[in-house]
Amino acid sequence: MKENVWNTYEEEDLKKIYQLGEDYKIFISNSKTEREVVENSINIIKSYGFRDLREMIEEKKSLVPGDKIYVNNKEKSLALFIIGEEDIEKGMNILGAHIDSPRLDLKATPLYEDTSFAYFDTHYYGGIKKYQWVTLPLALHGVVVKKDGTKVSINIGERETDPVVGITDLLPHLGEKQMKKEASKVIEGEDLDILIGTRPLKKEEEGKEEDLVKNNILKLLKELYKIEEEDFLSAEIEVTPAGKAKDFGLDRSMVMAYGQDDKVCAFTSLKAFLKVGQCKKTTSCILVDKEEIGSVGSTGMQSTFYENAILEIASLLGKKELTSLSRILSNSNMLSSDVNAAYDPLYSDVMDKRNASYFNNGVVFCKYTGSRGKYDSNDANAEYIAKIRNVLDQNNVHFQISELGKVDIGGGGTIAYILANKNVNVIDCGVGVLSMHAPWEVTSKSDIYEAYKCYKAFLKDMD
Ligand code: MN
Ligand code: MN
Numbered sequence: 001m002k003e004n005v006w007n008t009y010e011e012e013d014l015k016k017i018y019q020l021g022e023d024y025k026i027f028i029s030n031s032k033t034e035r036e037v038v039e040n041s042i043n044i045i046k047s048y049g050f051r052d053l054r055e056m057i058e059e060k061k062s063l064v065p066g067d068k069i070y071v072n073n074k075e076k077s078l079a080l081f082i083i084g085e086e087d088i089e090k091g092m093n094i095l096g097a098h099i100d101s102p103r104l105d106l107k108a109t110p111l112y113e114d115t116s117f118a119y120f121d122t123h124y125y126g127g128i129k130k131y132q133w134v135t136l137p138l139a140l141h142g143v144v145v146k147k148d149g150t151k152v153s154i155n156i157g158e159r160e161t162d163p164v165v166g167i168t169d170l171l172p173h174l175g176e177k178q179m180k181k182e183a184s185k186v187i188e189g190e191d192l193d194i195l196i197g198t199r200p201l202k203k204e205e206e207g208k209e210e211d212l213v214k215n216n217i218l219k220l221l222k223e224l225y226k227i228e229e230e231d232f233l234s235a236e237i238e239v240t241p242a243g244k245a246k247d248f249g250l251d252r253s254m255v256m257a258y259g260q261d262d263k264v265c266a267f268t269s270l271k272a273f274l275k276v277g278q279c280k281k282t283t284s285c286i287l288v289d290k291e292e293i294g295s296v297g298s299t300g301m302q303s304t305f306y307e308n309a310i311l312e313i314a315s316l317l318g319k320k321e322l323t324s325l326s327r328i329l330s331n332s333n334m335l336s337s338d339v340n341a342a343y344d345p346l347y348s349d350v351m352d353k354r355n356a357s358y359f360n361n362g363v364v365f366c367k368y369t370g371s372r373g374k375y376d377s378n379d380a381n382a383e384y385i386a387k388i389r390n391v392l393d394q395n396n397v398h399f400q401i402s403e404l405g406k407v408d409i410g411g412g413g414t415i416a417y418i419l420a421n422k423n424v425n426v427i428d429c430g431v432g433v434l435s436m437h438a439p440w441e442v443t444s445k446s447d448i449y450e451a452y453k454c455y456k457a458f459l460k461d462m463d
Contacts, residue, residue: 001343004360005398005446006253013449020271020452021255021445025245027267028257029158032240033141034076034289034299037099037263041078041270041287045070048274050080053312063316066278071309076289076299079309080273084282088317089324091331092282093462094424095273095455096301096415097266097338098291101259102126102437104133104192104239106142110232113214118197120165122239123189126292130187132438137164138194142237144227152225157242164242165194194239241439248442253360255448260441262291264448265337265430272455283459291338291415301415307422330423333384333462336416337455339443340364340402342432350410355403357432362398362450366428369404371411378420380427387462388427395457398450402432429454 009017031037050068063069063083071079077099084092104122112119120140124130139157146152157164169187170178178186200212201219208215221227245257257263266287273285290300297303307325314324342364343356357364367385370377392399404411420426431451434442 001358002361002398002400005362005450006360008398009446017445017449018252020449021247021252023271024264024267024448025247025255025257028259028263029244031099031263032101032139032158032259033103033238034099035143035236036141037266037287038072038075038078042070042072044270045080045274053309056316057312061316062318063313069313071305073303073305074299077303077305078287079306080270080285081309081313082273082278082283083313083317084279086280086282088282088314089319089327089331090281091328091333092284093279093459094284094286094332094334094419095269095337095459096286096288096334096419097269097336097430098262098289098295098301098415099266099287100126100289100292101240101261101263102128102292103259104138104194106140106232106235106237106239108233110237111214111217111229113211116198116200116213117195118213118217120194120196120237120239122192122194124192125238127437129183129438130189130192131183133192134167134169134187136166136439137242138166138239139164139242140237141240142235144225144231144235144237146227146231146234152227152231154225154237158244162242165196165239167192167194253446254442254444256440256442258439258441260431260433260443261339261436262337262430264433264443265339265451268431268448268452269335269337269455272452273459276456276459279460281462288415294413295415295418301418326423329419332419332424333387333458334416334419334424334426335429335455335458336414336419336426337430337451338414338416338428339430339433339436340366340428341404341412341436342434342444344434350405352403352406355401357400357402359432359434359444360446361400361432363400363447363454364430364432365399365401366404367401369412369414369416369428372408375411376413376417377411378417378426380416380420381425384425385427388458391457391461392454394461395453397454397457399454 050070053071067083069081107121110120144152201216241258248254248256295301340357368377368379416426
């Protein structure tokens, strides 16, 4: 463990750290899903003069240094570019974070009634410990798209006056058998059903005879959102913990929030990208969906949407040859901005103490993620890491290099390998997290600040 970075700060740093913490709590409280991150980010960038790539293609507008462009991919991922002074074929400096987080998704036929309780049936998304999701206040976020294309936004459980929903658990008095099960079986996936109501429709109302509680919920949904039961077939409703991010710790040195993996890096990347603005190199910030389930799908990092966006931008810069794309990619630098598992003294046995990341030791670099013998990792090049070290030291950024747990224990993946496969220089770099993938995760404000400083330095000074 290095020196605690709080010891190195002057009064002015402390002000900045706490202010950044306040901005972060607002952002993450209002951006719990990938759709909400995209919507809120687009609202932010519009005031910076970003323009939609599609409009620029239609207008056949030539791009010039300083131009700011965004690509909204299906409302669930976002790519941003600021054209630099130098030829784009010399490469870009790219920050990439993911904006999806573990959660429960409603199934396509979610609504049912059992013993006069109305429930939503769910399918969990990403790696969760299922037992953590019971007896918590939960909120519903998402969209219902009707056949005519009308989109209804759903956000229930976050406002002070909103109701919340949740999953029940067995009382300890009757829990003897349950408590003997292994933790992965204590609560099983099919039991993650959300209790949403108990009040029946009056029998004479609307001629319904049975499932009166469920029908009452349907009546409510129709009144409030003009949706029918069938509309759940084309809906994406995500169940997240309800409530806002909070200062954590009596000294307010930490933040507790849902979805910090990886919105803490999405927030700091976006903020750094906007703050730095135009550079010598073209800069880019990618906020992608689906990392938690393998970066698949049209909105995940494995989709061609990002390369297509680069091709279109190159073309608007007058570079119509395919070779441009390969030159841009192979000359580019990227930080895969993703969180790291911070050392937790309560679970010290899974970490190699000399190669772990620590709270308040700065932004965390991870040369390789993967698992058991570096399998599936991108393993960043030493030459690349040396360049980054130099930039960070020049900019007084506190950083540490870590592995993700002991070598034989586990591991994990990020989006790093995907761009690395396209010959981009990539390394993982982000904020240490405690209780990762739990409904409420914890980060340190000093680490958030150092990540922000790191991303700014990288965009500005990596050559
Ligand atoms: Mn992550
Ligand atoms: Mn994750």
